[in-house]
């Protein structure tokens with residue numbers, strides 16, 4: 001059974017959502033490739049870790065660094081992008097139940 005008010009909760013969450021930034025945030029450590037740099041030592045001491053934002057634009061992967069300040073400012077936008085599909089899936093589940101209740105479980 002659907003929880004009471006599930007539809008209202010989902011609808012208000014969808015309605016109140018702010019911006020949503022696509023892509024993923026990943027911490028990365030890198031080697032620059034310069035001879036003599038500590039990242040070329042054995043064992044290597046890599047640069048970073050840096051927080052990077054990766055997304056796909058017209059089939060190409062686009063990556064940019066995100067500073068701590070930017071993360072603090074935009075964290076909610078990144079979170080919203082994960083929450084919205086989850087809310088849509090919940091709404092789809094409720095909608096399927098509503099359809100089946102109204103129309104019966106079997107197709108005619």
Ligand SMILES: [Zn+2]
Pocket residue numbers: 031032033034037038039040047
């Ligand atoms: Zn290096």
